[in-house]
Each structure stands twice: as structure tokens, then as C-alpha cells.
Amino acid sequence: MEIINTIWSQFGSIMASIMFVYTIYERFFPPSLRIYLRKHTQIITNLFYPYIQITFPEFTGEKLHRSDAYASIQTYLSENSSKTAKRLKAEVVKDSQTPLVLSMDDNEEITDEFNGVKVWWYSHHTTPRTQSFSFYPASDEKRFLTVTFHRRHRDLITGTYIKHVLDEGKAISTRNRQLKLYTNNPSENWYGYKRSKWSHIVFEHPARFETLAMDPKKKEEIVKDLVKFKKGKEYYEKIGKAWKRGYLLYGPPGTGKSTMIAAMANFMNYDIYDLELTAVKENTELRKLLIETSGKSIIVIEDIDCSLDLTGQRKKKKEEKDAEEKEKDPVKKAKSEEEKGSKVTLSGLLNFIDGIWSACGGERIIIFTTNFVDKLDPALIRRGRMDKHIELSYCGFEAFRVLARNYLDVENHGLFGRIGKLLEEVNMTPADVAENLMPKSVDEDSDTCLGNLVESLDKAKEEAEKMKKKTEEEEVKKKAEEEEQEAKLKAEKEKEKEKEKEVNSSNGESGGGVKENGHLH
Numbered sequence: 001m002e003i004i005n006t007i008w009s010q011f012g013s014i015m016a017s018i019m020f021v022y023t024i025y026e027r028f029f030p031p032s033l034r035i036y037l038r039k040h041t042q043i044i045t046n047l048f049y050p051y052i053q054i055t056f057p058e059f060t061g062e063k064l065h066r067s068d069a070y071a072s073i074q075t076y077l078s079e080n081s082s083k084t085a086k087r088l089k090a091e092v093v094k095d096s097q098t099p100l101v102l103s104m105d106d107n108e109e110i111t112d113e114f115n116g117v118k119v120w121w122y123s124h125h126t127t128p129r130t131q132s133f134s135f136y137p138a139s140d141e142k143r144f145l146t147v148t149f150h151r152r153h154r155d156l157i158t159g160t161y162i163k164h165v166l167d168e169g170k171a172i173s174t175r176n177r178q179l180k181l182y183t184n185n186p187s188e189n190w191y192g193y194k195r196s197k198w199s200h201i202v203f204e205h206p207a208r209f210e211t212l213a214m215d216p217k218k219k220e221e222i223v224k225d226l227v228k229f230k231k232g233k234e235y236y237e238k239i240g241k242a243w244k245r246g247y248l249l250y251g252p253p254g255t256g257k258s259t260m261i262a263a264m265a266n267f268m269n270y271d272i273y274d275l276e277l278t279a280v281k282e283n284t285e286l287r288k289l290l291i292e293t294s295g296k297s298i299i300v301i302e303d304i305d306c307s308l309d310l311t312g313q314r315k316k317k318k319e320e321k322d323a324e325e326k327e328k329d330p331v332k333k334a335k336s337e338e339e340k341g342s343k344v345t346l347s348g349l350l351n352f353i354d355g356i357w358s359a360c361g362g363e364r365i366i367i368f369t370t371n372f373v374d375k376l377d378p379a380l381i382r383r384g385r386m387d388k389h390i391e392l393s394y395c396g397f398e399a400f401r402v403l404a405r406n407y408l409d410v411e412n413h414g415l416f417g418r419i420g421k422l423l424e425e426v427n428m429t430p431a432d433v434a435e436n437l438m439p440k441s442v443d444e445d446s447d448t449c450l451g452n453l454v455e456s457l458d459k460a461k462e463e464a465e466k467m468k469k470k471t472e473e474e475e476v477k478k479k480a481e482e483e484e485q486e487a488k489l490k491a492e493k494e495k496e497k498e499k500e501k502e503v504n505s506s507n508g509e510s511g512g513g514v515k516e517n518g519h520l521h
């Protein structure tokens with residue numbers, strides 16, 4: 001007991017001495033001298049402290065972009081840290097092979113070994129010492145990952161190890177990758193505690209190219225194009241072009257444009273950024289959204305013709321016509337006021353697609369969809385911007401065969417010949433064909449479903465013929481009316497001419513009278 005008391009009293013006096021010396025140092029040493037002293041202490045410490053540190057911040061470039069290196073290292077460490085670190089952060093990932101993803105918590109250190117060399121990773125964060133009170137303390141927080149190693153291994157660590165960590169991290173995230181479907185938030189939610197420009201959910205669309213109904217040759221061409229793009233990193237570098245590609249999908253509603261985008265995402269293993277243009281207020285916002293997208297992604301703008309009025313001159317005529325309607329209809333009026341909030345212009349969108357900023361990140365596909373390709377401004381869809389134009393059209397026989405295989409497991413059937421012939425005569429979308437092929441009850445088998453399709457096609461053919469007849473009749477009627485009108489006009493003109501002649505002749509007679517009269521006078 002006595003020994004403990006002695007230790008405590010000695011410890012107390014040592015602490016008091018340290019505090020005394022520190023106070024003297026703080027009080028009597030001017031700041032310039034302190035900096036000088038600190039610098040030299042650092043030099044002396046470096047002589048005896050043989051370790052080097054490299055720090056990786058979470059955000060680079062004025063907090064614009066989350067560092068890919070940080071993300072890769074974090075993934076790499078997550079795989080290793082769960083075995084060695086004592087304090088871990090847990091994240092539950094739905095439907096993943098490893099539902100619980102563990103990663104290093106703040107201020108936690110883990111050790112890694114590479115070729116027999118030991119390194120220490122440390123995760124930490126800084127909170128700025130601001131005097132002002134903030135509701136959102138976390139928004140200015142900066143996170144870092146730091147690696148420490150002996151200076152004798154400098155070349156190995158900076159040359160090989162860091163590359164190994166980054167590659168391995170990337171490979172792990174591709175392996176465990178869950179595709180995400182993003183949508184842009186309105187700009188009011190971009191700042192503050194819950195700041196984020198994009199919200200996402202897990203992307204779980206089952207569409208694949210095998211289940212997509214379209215002409216097999218066209219499909220193969222698209223798949224080859226995508227494969228070439230995916231493997232094209234060096235090629236794009238060689239030709240000096242940003243690693244991105246634009247697709248324009250056009251065709252009537254229900255022909256599989258959205259389904260094709262989902263199939264592309266699954267095939268390429270890319271995330272989808274579904275950009276809602278009407279929620280973007282101006283061009284600068286569009287640029288910020290673009291910067292926040294990651295590589296290996298598809299940026300989609302659906303129904304581009306409806307999203308914004310990007311059609312230049314047509315705008316004026318349309319505006320004049322619509323203005324009156326909007327005044328009358330309160331719903332339309334409210335909608336137009338909402339649309340006025342968006343000032344994204346055609347040039348802003350063109351810059352978004354192939355401006356200098358669009359090259360940031362690389363490995364991106366941009367897709368526009370539209371029902372009316374003729375409505376779009378040619379500048380928007382010229383090659384180079386929308387490199388490949390893909391038409392998705394009404395269901396042909398080959399497309400029907402894919403649907404029959406998908407929906408009914410039928411490769412061949414007696415009705416196929418008739419269906420093929422009908423599909424040549426009638427325009428029916430794959431969506432309608434698919435709806436007919438889908439059994440509506442447990443009693444319906446493939447025969448019934450194919451029968452239903454034939455019935456629908458017959459009906460559609462009948463209706464199409466009726467429509468054709470009706471339009472023909474209307475045209476004949478219109479022509480007859482026009483002819484009648486013309487005849488009427490002609491008759492009226494004749495009549496007028498007659499009248500003129502009569503007036504002239506009577507004027508001639510009476511004019512002679514005046515002369516005569518004049519002569520008489």
C-alpha cells in the first residue's frame with residue numbers, strides 16, 4: 001500500500017513539473033520562435049522516426065467528387081478489417097451473398113501484410129473548429145484513410161502495394177456489386193444534413209437480352225457494340241475520345257425501349273442514373289449532377305421530346321397555340337408554371353452529353369428514348385452525340401418467337417404460320433403480343449394463349465381494315481367536297497364575270513347617251 005502511495009505522489013510531482021514547463025513555454029516563447037522550435041523538433045523526430053505516412057482524403061477537388069481511390073481502399077480494408085479490427089461499422093445489404101458488410105470504424109487501426117512487409121491503416125476524420133452553431137455538424141466533416149509503413153519499404157509500398165490495394169478493392173466491389181437505380185433529387189435537397197444529389201434503390205429488373213423480343217440480327221449487333229465499348233478503354237484513349245457512348249432508342253409506346261435499357265444495365269453490370277430533366281432548374285445543376293455520377297453507369301433521359309421543349313423554332317408556334325388553352329385550363333396552367341422553373345436549354349444539354357465535363361469519370365453510356373424521333377432537334381441526336389440510333393418497332397415474327405419461348409416455353413406450333421402472316425399485315429407492339437401470350441388463369445395452356453393472340457390479331461386486322469376504309473371514305477368525301485367547293489367558286493366567278501360584262505355593256509350604252517347628250521347640249 002505504501003509503495004502505491006509513493007508511486008502516486010511521484011507521478012503527481014512529475015505531472016506538475018511538466019505542466020510548469022509547458023506553461024513557461026507557452027508564456028515566454030514568442031509564436032515565431034515556437035514555429036522554429038517545432039520545425040526543428042520535427043527534423044530531429046524524423047531522424048529517429050523511420051515511418052512514412054500517406055493519406056487518402058474521401059473527397060477530392062473542392063469536395064466535388066468522392067475519391068475513387070478512397071472507395072477502393074475502403075472496400076479492400078472491409079474485406080481484411082473484419083478479421084483484425086475490434087470496432088467495426090456494419091451495413092446490411094439486401095439479397096446479397098454476404099448480407100452483413102463490415103468496415104473499419106472511425107479512429108480504428110488495422111494491420112496488413114504484403115510480401116512480408118507490415119503496414120498500418122488508420123481511419124480518421126476531422127471536424128472543423130468553427131465558432132458558429134450549425135444544425136448540420138456532419139456536413140463539413142472530412143474523412144481520411146492513412147497508411148503508415150517503414151521508409152525502407154517506400155518503393156514497394158508506393159509502387160506495388162498501393163496499386164494492389166486499389167485493383168483488389170475495385171475487383172471486390174465488382175464482385176459484390178449490387179446494381180443501383182438512381183434518380184435526381186430536386187436541388188432544394190442538395191445541401192444540409194441529408195445532402196445528396198441522387199437517391200437510389202437496388203436495381204432488380206429481370207430483363208435480359210435473351211428475353212428481349214426483337215430481330216435477332218439487330219440484337220446481336222447491339223450486343224457486339226456494347227462488348228466493344230466495354231473493352232474499349234485503350235481504343236478510346238488511342239483515338240483521343242472520351243470513353244462514352246450515346247444511344248437513341250426510338251419507336252412507338254410498348255415496343256421495349258425501357259426494357260432494353262434494363263437489359264443493357266444487366267448485361268454491362270452498370271448502374272442506371274434515370275435523369276428527370278424537369279426537376280433540374282438550370283444548366284449548372286445539370287453539370288453538378290453529371291459530376292456526381294460514377295463510372296460504369298448508364299445515364300438515361302426518357303421521353304426526351306416531352307421532358308423539355310428543346311425543339312428550337314417549333315417552340316414559338318407551339319407556345320402561341322398553347323397559351324390560350326393554358327389560360328382556360330387551370331391544371332395545364334399550374335403545370336406550365338412548374339415547367340417555367342426549369343431553365344435547362346438545348347445548349348446546356350448538348351454540353352452535358354459531350355462537353356468537357358462529360359469526360360470526367362469515363363465508361364458511361366448515355367441513352368435517350370423518344371416516341372417521336374422527328375420532333376427532336378438534329379443537333380441533339382447527331383452521330384458523335386447519339387452514336388447509335390436504334391429503332392424499336394412493332395412485333396415481327398422473330399420477335400414473336402422469342403416471346404412465345406419466354407411466356408409459353410413453345411418453340412413451334414401449328415398456329416405459328418398464321419400468326420407470322422398476320423403480324424406482317426397488322427401493327428401490334430411486343431407489349432400487346434406479350435399480354436395476349438400471358439396465361440390469365442391456371443386453366444389456360446399454350447394452345448389457348450396462342451389462340452387468344454390469333455383472335456386479337458384478327459380483331460386488330462379487322463379494325464385496321466375498317467379504319468383504312470373509313471379514312472378512304474373520308475378522303476373521297478373530302479375530295480368530293482373540295483370539288484364541289486371548287487365548282488361553286490368557279491360558278492360564282494362565271495356569274496361575276498357575266499355581271500361585269502352586263503354592267504360594262506350597259507355602261508357602254510348609257511356612256512354613249514352622255515356623249516350624245518353632251519353632243520346634244
Ligand SMILES: Nc1ncnc2c1ncn2[C@@H]1O[C@H](COP(=O)(O)OP(=O)(O)OP(=O)(O)O)[C@@H](O)[C@H]1O
Pocket residue numbers: 211212213214251252253254255256257258259260370371430431432434
Ligand atoms: N421487345 C420486347 N421484348 C420483351 N418484352 C417487351 C418488349 N417490348 C415490350 N415488352 C413488354 O411490354 C412492357 C412495356 O414495354 P416498355 O416499357 O419497355 O415499352 P417502352 O417502349 O419503353 O414504352 P414507352 O414508350 O411507353 O415508354 C414491358 O414490361 C415488357 O414486358
Ligand SMILES: [Mg+2]
Pocket residue numbers: 257258259302369
Ligand atoms: Mg419506356
